[in-house]
Amino acid sequence: xxGKQQPKRPALSRELIELAALELIEAEGLEGFSIRKxxxxxxxxxxxxxxxxxxxxxxxxxxxxxLVRSFEFPSGELSPRQYLRALAQEWRRIAxxxxxxxxxxxxxxxxxxxxxxxxxxxxxxxxxxxLPQETAARFFRVVNYYLIGAALDETSGYxxxxxxxxxxxxxxxxxxYPFLHQISPFFADSQFDTTFEFGLSLILGExxxxx
Amino acid sequence: xxGKQQPKRPALSRELIELAALELIEAEGLEGFSIRKxxxxxxxxxxxxxxxxxxxxxxxxxxxxxLVRSFEFPSGELSPRQYLRALAQEWRRIAxxxxxxxxxxxxxxxxxxxxxxxxxxxxxxxxxxxLPQETAARFFRVVNYYLIGAALDETSGYxxxxxxxxxxxxxxxxxxYPFLHQISPFFADSQFDTTFEFGLSLILGExxxxx
DNA sequence: ACCTGAACACCGTTCAAGT
DNA sequence: ACCTGAACACCGTTCAAGT
Numbered sequence: 001x002x003g004k005q006q007p008k009r010p011a012l013s014r015e016l017i018e019l020a021a022l023e024l025i026e027a028e029g030l031e032g033f034s035i036r037k038x039x040x041x042x043x044x045x046x047x048x049x050x051x052x053x054x055x056x057x058x059x060x061x062x063x064x065x066x067l068v069r070s071f072e073f074p075s076g077e078l079s080p081r082q083y084l085r086a087l088a089q090e091w092r093r094i095a096x097x098x099x100x101x102x103x104x105x106x107x108x109x110x111x112x113x114x115x116x117x118x119x120x121x122x123x124x125x126x127x128x129x130x131l132p133q134e135t136a137a138r139f140f141r142v143v144n145y146y147l148i149g150a151a152l153d154e155t156s157g158y159x160x161x162x163x164x165x166x167x168x169x170x171x172x173x174x175x176x177y178p179f180l181h182q183i184s185p186f187f188a189d190s191q192f193d194t195t196f197e198f199g200l201s202l203i204l205g206e207x208x209x210x211x
Numbered sequence: 212x213x214g215k216q217q218p219k220r221p222a223l224s225r226e227l228i229e230l231a232a233l234e235l236i237e238a239e240g241l242e243g244f245s246i247r248k249x250x251x252x253x254x255x256x257x258x259x260x261x262x263x264x265x266x267x268x269x270x271x272x273x274x275x276x277x278l279v280r281s282f283e284f285p286s287g288e289l290s291p292r293q294y295l296r297a298l299a300q301e302w303r304r305i306a307x308x309x310x311x312x313x314x315x316x317x318x319x320x321x322x323x324x325x326x327x328x329x330x331x332x333x334x335x336x337x338x339x340x341x342l343p344q345e346t347a348a349r350f351f352r353v354v355n356y357y358l359i360g361a362a363l364d365e366t367s368g369y370x371x372x373x374x375x376x377x378x379x380x381x382x383x384x385x386x387x388y389p390f391l392h393q394i395s396p397f398f399a400d401s402q403f404d405t406t407f408e409f410g411l412s413l414i415l416g417e418x419x420x421x422x
Numbered sequence: 423a424c425c426t427g428a429a430c431a432c433c434g435t436t437c438a439a440g441t
Numbered sequence: 442a443c444c445t446g447a448a449c450a451c452c453g454t455t456c457a458a459g460t
Binding site: 423424425426427428429430431432433434435436437438439440441 | 442443444445446447448449450451452453454455456457458459460
């Protein structure tokens, strides 16, 4: 009724741009993402986005923070091991929710305000378990190394990841690489959970390799 | 003496191009690399490179294979644990030799002929230790996850990696994030070796977390 | 066989301008 | 305040051509 004309689309906002960016990345991959495509998906000009973010890097930074803030801490009465397992599974959940963005996320230092808050809370949980500072620090990092490697494998690894342009055929492996062939069934996607738990139980000291 | 004119520079070859590419990547970073800059560093036109490699992706593939072939297996009388430690250190050596290229390397499946040969040889070593196929397979992957996470941290992590564009100041951490502040001295570069060995000893079953 | 230069379809970003 | 369009300095790659 008002004389004002209705806009064809909702006004842009950081929130809207971030959500569209994540969607685009998950649809097209990190390489397939561009500011210009993002603008198209939002039905605006590429330059309009610069009113809300000063650069592409700032958009990606905001996405890292968004993932960080989505981290949900376990609640309830949990033993230290149960708590650590829950943290690990939460990490995996985020990786699997954003498989294409995850490599960027995991190579990024978490030294923004949101990132530091997350790290501080995890550090607090480890110290709360009674671990000495040095042990807590080293263990924090060791578990993190494992989670990053595992999540990268799950999201961009064996089956889905960047392949060689000249991959060796399965039959060639069967014929010429007998050791790899013997163990390769356990490298299937369906084996991920079991392998992940195995490694976690080694690191958490619930089981020990006999070598 | 011959009538033939001397060329201003040696003829291009895959070898020459690969070495120059690695040098450029380590000098400028993965993002800073381009076919055009590579050509400039070789004093030729960008298009000349296409006579030797059909695409940029093929060059990167060749670099992955080059790193794979540079992997040196331990020799001499070694216990299983010593052998595994030597493999881990060799992985680290390569990561540190090519810190800028390493993230690309570690996100790439090793399913080229050279890659598969490397994986097969490592698989053979694990089976040789008497590990059952399933254990060998899962352990292979678990150690690999750890090595990838650790090497990424060492080459592009805490101190050197892609930072937030709005990093939190050290003093702010000291004031507002007490848990992180307590453990952060152990996150220094100088602590890498000790932390790395700690995690490795957990995974190799030489020591167990008490939680 | 080996290399070149112009051209094409993309990038991120600057700038000056429009409402 | 919010958005636009032309332009700039880059990309990887195709194509037709030069020796």
